Amino acid sequence: MNAPTENAELVRQHLIDPEICIRCNTCEEMCPVDAITHDSRNYVIKFDVCNWCNACIGPCPTGAIDNSRNVGKNKVYSLEEQYSWDSLPAQEALSGTLTATTAALPETVVSITATAQAGQGGPALAPWSAAHPYVNLYTPANPVTATVTGNYRLTADNASSDIHHIVLDFGSVPFPVLEGQSLGIIPPGADANGKPHLLRMYSIASPREGERAGHNNIALTVKRVVEDHEGKPAKGIASNYVCDLKKGDRVQVTGPYGSTYLMPNHPGSSLMMICTGTGSAPMRAMTERRRRRMEQKEGGELVLFFGARSPEELPYFGPLTKLSKDFIDVNFAFSRVADQPKKYVQDLIRDQADKVFKMLKDDNCYIYICGLKGMETGVLEAFRDICRQHGEDWDKLQPQLLSKARFHVETY
Amino acid sequence: MAIDYSQKIPNNVDLASNKTLQRALEHWQPAYLDWWNEMGPEKSQTAEVYLRTAVSVDPSGWAHFEHVKMPDYRWGIFLTPTEGEKKISFGDHKGEPVWQEVPGEYRSTLRRIIVTQGDTEPASVEQQRHLGQTCPSLYDLRNLFQVNVEEGRHLWAMVYLLHAHFGRDGREEGEALLERRSGDADNPRILTAFNEKTPDWLSFFMFTFITDRDGKYQLASLAESAFDPLARSCKFMLTEEAHHLFVGESGVGRVIQRTCEVMNELKTDDPVKLRGAGVIDLPTLQKYLNFHFSVTSDLYGSEISSNAATYYTNGLKGRFEETKIGDDHQLKETSYKVNEVANDNIGTIEVPALSALNERLRDDWITDVQAGVDRWNRIPEKLGINFRFKLPHKGFHRKIGMFADLHVSPEGKIISEVEWAHNHKNWIPTEEDRLYVHSLMGRVSEPGKFANWIAPPARGINNQPLDFQYVRFS
Numbered sequence: 001m002n003a004p005t006e007n008a009e010l011v012r013q014h015l016i017d018p019e020i021c022i023r024c025n026t027c028e029e030m031c032p033v034d035a036i037t038h039d040s041r042n043y044v045i046k047f048d049v050c051n052w053c054n055a056c057i058g059p060c061p062t063g064a065i066d067n068s069r070n071v072g073k074n075k076v077y078s079l080e081e082q083y084s085w086d087s088l089p090a091q092e093a094l095s096g097t098l099t100a101t102t103a104a105l106p107e108t109v110v111s112i113t114a115t116a117q118a119g120q121g122g123p124a125l126a127p128w129s130a131a132h133p134y135v136n137l138y139t140p141a142n143p144v145t146a147t148v149t150g151n152y153r154l155t156a157d158n159a160s161s162d163i164h165h166i167v168l169d170f171g172s173v174p175f176p177v178l179e180g181q182s183l184g185i186i187p188p189g190a191d192a193n194g195k196p197h198l199l200r201m202y203s204i205a206s207p208r209e210g211e212r213a214g215h216n217n218i219a220l221t222v223k224r225v226v227e228d229h230e231g232k233p234a235k236g237i238a239s240n241y242v243c244d245l246k247k248g249d250r251v252q253v254t255g256p257y258g259s260t261y262l263m264p265n266h267p268g269s270s271l272m273m274i275c276t277g278t279g280s281a282p283m284r285a286m287t288e289r290r291r292r293r294m295e296q297k298e299g300g301e302l303v304l305f306f307g308a309r310s311p312e313e314l315p316y317f318g319p320l321t322k323l324s325k326d327f328i329d330v331n332f333a334f335s336r337v338a339d340q341p342k343k344y345v346q347d348l349i350r351d352q353a354d355k356v357f358k359m360l361k362d363d364n365c366y367i368y369i370c371g372l373k374g375m376e377t378g379v380l381e382a383f384r385d386i387c388r389q390h391g392e393d394w395d396k397l398q399p400q401l402l403s404k405a406r407f408h409v410e411t412y
Numbered sequence: 413m414a415i416d417y418s419q420k421i422p423n424n425v426d427l428a429s430n431k432t433l434q435r436a437l438e439h440w441q442p443a444y445l446d447w448w449n450e451m452g453p454e455k456s457q458t459a460e461v462y463l464r465t466a467v468s469v470d471p472s473g474w475a476h477f478e479h480v481k482m483p484d485y486r487w488g489i490f491l492t493p494t495e496g497e498k499k500i501s502f503g504d505h506k507g508e509p510v511w512q513e514v515p516g517e518y519r520s521t522l523r524r525i526i527v528t529q530g531d532t533e534p535a536s537v538e539q540q541r542h543l544g545q546t547c548p549s550l551y552d553l554r555n556l557f558q559v560n561v562e563e564g565r566h567l568w569a570m571v572y573l574l575h576a577h578f579g580r581d582g583r584e585e586g587e588a589l590l591e592r593r594s595g596d597a598d599n600p601r602i603l604t605a606f607n608e609k610t611p612d613w614l615s616f617f618m619f620t621f622i623t624d625r626d627g628k629y630q631l632a633s634l635a636e637s638a639f640d641p642l643a644r645s646c647k648f649m650l651t652e653e654a655h656h657l658f659v660g661e662s663g664v665g666r667v668i669q670r671t672c673e674v675m676n677e678l679k680t681d682d683p684v685k686l687r688g689a690g691v692i693d694l695p696t697l698q699k700y701l702n703f704h705f706s707v708t709s710d711l712y713g714s715e716i717s718s719n720a721a722t723y724y725t726n727g728l729k730g731r732f733e734e735t736k737i738g739d740d741h742q743l744k745e746t747s748y749k750v751n752e753v754a755n756d757n758i759g760t761i762e763v764p765a766l767s768a769l770n771e772r773l774r775d776d777w778i779t780d781v782q783a784g785v786d787r788w789n790r791i792p793e794k795l796g797i798n799f800r801f802k803l804p805h806k807g808f809h810r811k812i813g814m815f816a817d818l819h820v821s822p823e824g825k826i827i828s829e830v831e832w833a834h835n836h837k838n839w840i841p842t843e844e845d846r847l848y849v850h851s852l853m854g855r856v857s858e859p860g861k862f863a864n865w866i867a868p869p870a871r872g873i874n875n876q877p878l879d880f881q882y883v884r885f886s
Contacts, residue, residue, distance in 0.1 A: 019790075019870075020871075022661045022662070022784065022787075023784070026650070026654040030651075040783060041786075059651050060654075061473060061654045061655040063875065087791060164559055
């Protein structure tokens, strides 16, 4: 795989679809940098002038302006080519350069993924209706530079955990992602031995068309690590670097990663999502994907079991409570709320035993678990109990779920 | 300046600071709503329509979509923001700063220009008010209503100028704009084309493709005006006009698409068989094109016009894309080619460019219409059908200008009264053609369904799916 060098040469070119453009001149009028011009046939965009400010997108009455192609940097469509078109050229299959094999994945990614998916109990497959993911476009040797366009603290000021919502923008460089995928961030500098830091993986918390629809940006949900697994104080290098990023900072990114922890796309498919803490990132991505498509009434149920210490520590608590019950069934478990018994996600799952069992048996329901390793045992135990109550054997059901790509676990 | 929606009349012209003007417009507003309820889209005032509303004039804010009832649409006054030290770009005043107030000597001329432009806006709403009853789909119904509310807003833009800059005369003109009625024998709209009926959806699509394109060229030349408030009003109206052109061009394109599909299915180009299959045969579409093209052509006025020359020299009305044209912008020396009729032949003659400004704008418009027709022609070409649409000659079926008293064939040959009498039914729609088209107009209002005579569009509005509930009925 010698793709990386070629990958770095890929660019996104803004183009106008001549088949539906009606030559109304609005885009040319709107463009603040005069990147748009025309002849008697077509309206065209100057690649070297367009800065993707998107001022032309909203005003276009036809949507003709809302097109782009990923092209090699030395193969940008010239104005002459654009003038000659009757219709847009197909996206050239950038085969080999935009797909990669697992063998080429960085070792860190392979080992982290293996550990994360261990709880699944078998090899992972992507749902049959999942979109095809791009994987490993950018490697540690050849990362892409993203710009920070937002960084907000998600947890309350008095909460013990400091979780941040970070938005990264890729400008005109393609970084296509699907919900459930992750990316790598390489902290700058070197470790105690003088070696560059290894990449850290973070789940993407935004849907495929961007944190802001139509923009080439993604969101991450990152918790500042201040202690190690045993609870001893330890400052996580990458998480502190990421949580301290400021707007305008530039970050070295690798990936995307993950070709199986993906959501189904067929109408009528349901999602059962079980998570704790920042494990909510992929759940947010998937929920947001569905929310933006709500008008299409594609059906399918969404159920979320979400655990945290307290409401103040739960990322996206506010927005989640605002979603309508018809759209998503949200269940919160809090383990550290004064004067209330401790509650964990597995307790919520047990509370809804009948519904959960029905969803486990429904071939159109896909199950996603993401969060701390500690939750895994409890959740599986709950599934086991629920199956037993309904005269079913979890150990037989689980392989079936796996073979249909309906059971996805990522815990760390 | 941001649009202040807390105001009764949303605006970005700081209306609140000018109490006299604010009161005058607030007085006009109920009269406008009365007009809308009486003459706006028939039986549709309670429907919730997925409309685009401007929430600010910057690129991110003016295409805001939501379901609203048309009478609740936030009509208001939006001007494109001022651009620093703007200078007049043409005519005798070229190089001087643009005017924020009307110079006394041009007062009545400017008022007439604004009233004439303003009059077309409510006129087209009136012409189209019955169409909702026969919509070919919810998608098309929504597009019709979007066009209607925006024409209404364009009236607002013109009335604002009349109220703000023309005192009592302006207020009276504002009222008269609500009193004239399209097609009314006693009190008609000012321009003939705006008193024609828009009896069916094919006419509506042709109208938005061809006549709204005249609107684009008129607005574009007014957007060059030395009277800056007029220029800025027209500039913002142009962004909305684009959608109207889109509705027309894609509408006719979809009719062509559907007919060509059925031609291939039935392997025929026989109009009788095609009409039997419930689609509009291509020769009939060509006749509609001929009709609308020629009627709209008249809107540009006479080929040689001293009025147009005066407007230009005085800086009231420029040319299309004035600032992009590489000449002296005063037209003292240059000439322009116009048609000339001599000995039953149509030739050309060079005349002073200043006197031929109407013709020049008409030519710019024809180039633009031709480009749209070329795009229509790609549809039969793609489907392997040997038919191409052709614009008729400029002199065909004209009522104004040098061809008014002549008969000219679509190919541009001067013909006799007898020849015209024998052939005109092949060139412009006959009563029978109109009745046939009318017979197809049944209402289709189930989401995602389209009438048999028109193909679905390539994509929905604002990327919504085709079966989206574009209009909700109560």
